[in-house]
Amino acid sequence: MKIRAPIAWKLSSVFLFILVLVLAGTGALGHLIHEYHLLQVVLFAIAVVALTVAMVWFLTNRLLDRPVRQLAEGMRKLGEGDIGFRFPTDRTDDFGHLARAFNQMADKLESSLTEVRETRDYFEGIVESSADVIVTVNPRGYVYTFNRGAEQLLGYERWEVIGRHVEKIFADQGERKTAMELLKDTDNVPNYETHLLTSSGEVREVMLTLTRLRDPDGEPIGTFGIGKDVTEANAMQRRLLHSERFAAIGQALAGLQHALKNMLNAMQGGAYMVKLGLRKDDRPLLEEGWAMVAVAIGNLTAMTTHMLSYVREWKPVLEDVDLAEMIREIEGFFRQTMEDKGVSLSVSIEDGVPSVRCDRRLLHSAVMDIISNAVDACMEKDYPGGETPAIAIRVHSPDAGNSIAVAVKDNGCGMSPEVRANVFAPFFSTKSRLGTGLGLALTSRTIRLHGGEIEVESELNMGSEFRIIVPAGGPVPSKEKPDGQESAGRG
Amino acid sequence: MAKKVLVVDDDPNLVRFLSVALEENGYIPIGAFDGKEGWAKAEAENPDLFFLDVMMPKRTGFTLFKQIRKDERFRNTPVIMLTGVTASLAQQDSASDDTLEQPYGALRESLRKIITEMKEEGVVKPDLFIEKPVDPEDVVEKVRELLGE
Numbered sequence: 001m002k003i004r005a006p007i008a009w010k011l012s013s014v015f016l017f018i019l020v021l022v023l024a025g026t027g028a029l030g031h032l033i034h035e036y037h038l039l040q041v042v043l044f045a046i047a048v049v050a051l052t053v054a055m056v057w058f059l060t061n062r063l064l065d066r067p068v069r070q071l072a073e074g075m076r077k078l079g080e081g082d083i084g085f086r087f088p089t090d091r092t093d094d095f096g097h098l099a100r101a102f103n104q105m106a107d108k109l110e111s112s113l114t115e116v117r118e119t120r121d122y123f124e125g126i127v128e129s130s131a132d133v134i135v136t137v138n139p140r141g142y143v144y145t146f147n148r149g150a151e152q153l154l155g156y157e158r159w160e161v162i163g164r165h166v167e168k169i170f171a172d173q174g175e176r177k178t179a180m181e182l183l184k185d186t187d188n189v190p191n192y193e194t195h196l197l198t199s200s201g202e203v204r205e206v207m208l209t210l211t212r213l214r215d216p217d218g219e220p221i222g223t224f225g226i227g228k229d230v231t232e233a234n235a236m237q238r239r240l241l242h243s244e245r246f247a248a249i250g251q252a253l254a255g256l257q258h259a260l261k262n263m264l265n266a267m268q269g270g271a272y273m274v275k276l277g278l279r280k281d282d283r284p285l286l287e288e289g290w291a292m293v294a295v296a297i298g299n300l301t302a303m304t305t306h307m308l309s310y311v312r313e314w315k316p317v318l319e320d321v322d323l324a325e326m327i328r329e330i331e332g333f334f335r336q337t338m339e340d341k342g343v344s345l346s347v348s349i350e351d352g353v354p355s356v357r358c359d360r361r362l363l364h365s366a367v368m369d370i371i372s373n374a375v376d377a378c379m380e381k382d383y384p385g386g387e388t389p390a391i392a393i394r395v396h397s398p399d400a401g402n403s404i405a406v407a408v409k410d411n412g413c414g415m416s417p418e419v420r421a422n423v424f425a426p427f428f429s430t431k432s433r434l435g436t437g438l439g440l441a442l443t444s445r446t447i448r449l450h451g452g453e454i455e456v457e458s459e460l461n462m463g464s465e466f467r468i469i470v471p472a473g474g475p476v477p478s479k480e481k482p483d484g485q486e487s488a489g490r491g
Numbered sequence: 492m493a494k495k496v497l498v499v500d501d502d503p504n505l506v507r508f509l510s511v512a513l514e515e516n517g518y519i520p521i522g523a524f525d526g527k528e529g530w531a532k533a534e535a536e537n538p539d540l541f542f543l544d545v546m547m548p549k550r551t552g553f554t555l556f557k558q559i560r561k562d563e564r565f566r567n568t569p570v571i572m573l574t575g576v577t578a579s580l581a582q583q584d585s586a587s588d589d590t591l592e593q594p595y596g597a598l599r600e601s602l603r604k605i606i607t608e609m610k611e612e613g614v615v616k617p618d619l620f621i622e623k624p625v626d627p628e629d630v631v632e633k634v635r636e637l638l639g640e
Contacts, residue, residue, distance in 0.1 A: 270504070272628065
C-alpha cells in the first residue's frame, strides 16, 4: 500500500495535468465548454480522470508494484530463516535479472549457513558429549552454557543452571574468587583444584582449567571452564599414600624384629653358657657367656640410640668443613682395619675442592657408614682367583665448585635389585650379626637434610658404588621433605 | 662313637653357644662361618648332622643345602635350617602376603622359588626349620630326635 498509492496518484496527476495542458493549448477546452453544457464537460472530465487512474493503477501494479512486493516478501522470508525460498526465473525483464541475482545470493547464503551450522553442530557435539564438565559464563558471572558432562557430574538439568550465577555450583566461594583473581592476571588458570557442589549437596573435587574468552577487539566476553572430576582419583591416591605409609611401618617393624632376634639370639645363647658355667663351676665359660650377653645389651643400646636419632627432629650445626681433610682423616681411621682384612684402599681427592657448609659430625658419620658398608660388602664376597677386595674413594666437584661429591666404590658382593630397592629403608638389613638396619637410613636422611642426594649403583657379585652429593653452600631451608618412610619413622 | 655336628652360620655367637651345648651333650661340634667354609668342612669332617643358616655370605644356606643333598655321602644326613624371619614361610608351601614382612618379600619369594625348585628336582626338604632366637637346650633335644637317640 505504501508503494502503490503515491506512485499511482502521482502518475495519474501528471497524466491529467498533461491532458488539461494539451486541451487548453489547442483551444479545445474552450471549444468543448462552448459546445456542451458545463455539466456534461464536468462529467466527461470525471470519467477521464477515473479511467486514467484505473489505467495507471493497472500499469503500476502490473509492471512495478507486484514484482517489488514479491522481492520484499522474498527478502522477508529469507530474513526469517526460510533459507530454501527462491524466485521463479521465467521473467526476462529487469525483475527477472533481479530475481536471478536474488536466487544466487540466497544459494551462497544457504551454503555458508549450512557450513556454519555443521561446524557449530560438530563443536557442540564435542562439548556436549564430553564427559568433562564444560561451562561458559558471561562477564557478570551468569552461566551461559552447561554441557551434559556438567549435568551428569553435578546432578542439575541445564535449565536449572543456565542464567543463574555460577556461584551456585561452587562449594567454596573463596576458591571461586581466588580463581577469578588469578584469571584477571593471566587469562588462563590451568589445573585449578576446586570443590563443586552437586544438586544433592555433595562436594566433588574437580580439576578446573579456566580461560577468559575475548572478542576480536580484546574485550572480555566471558569465561570458559573445563573441569575433570578427580574425587575418586584423589581418594585412591590418599589410600595409596596411606598404604605406602603402612608398608613403610611394616618394613620398619620387620627390620626391627630381625635386628632384635639377632640380639636376643646372642642373649639366649649367652645366658645358656652362663647357666652351664655356674652348674659346672666353669668360670671361663661363665665369663664368655656373660660377655656374649653384655655385647648384645650394648648392641641393643646402640640400636635404641640410633632409633632415637632417627625419629628425632634434627637441627644440624652448620660450619664450613674441609671435606678433603675429613676424608683423609677417615682414610687414616680405616687403613689399618682394611689392611688386616686384605682390602686395598685408594683415595683420590680433586685439587681445590671447596669446603662444604654442613654439620661436621653428621656428615662424618654418613661417610664412615658408607665406607664401612663397602668393607662389609667385600667381606661377604667369595672372590674368584685373580680378584682381590678393593675400595676406591673419590672426592670431586661435579659442577665447578657448586657441590661436592664423595663416591665410594667397592668390588664386593653387590646387591640384588630387591635389596637395592630397600637399602635406605629403616631397619632393613641383610647382615645377620652387625646390622641394626638403620645405618643407611640415617645416612640418607643426613644427606637430604643437607640438601644433597645419595645415589647407589649396584650389581650382584660385582660391587656397589654409593655417591653422596652435597651443595657446597649448605642446605636450603625446608629442603627435607617428609616422604612415606620419613613420616613413618617419625610417626 | 660320638657323632659330629656341623654348624654353619655367619653369626659367631650362634656357632659358639651351639657348639658348647652340643659338646655338653656328647657331640663333636664343628663350626663354619660361611657357605664356602661350610662345604669344605663337610667334605673334610663327614658330619652326621648339619645346621645351616639361611642367610649368609658366600653361598646361601639353601645353595649349600642343595649341594649337600646332591652328594652321595650326605643324601640321608639330617639338615636343620636356621632362619631369621622366614621359618613360618619356609615350612608352609604357600604363605599369605603379610604386610609386616614386606622388606623380606623378595627374600620370601626367592625362598618359595628355591623350595619349588627343590621339589621339582626331587630334592628332599630339610628335616627341620628352627627360627631364631635359638634355645640351645631345645635344639639339642631336636638333634637327639633326628639322630634317633
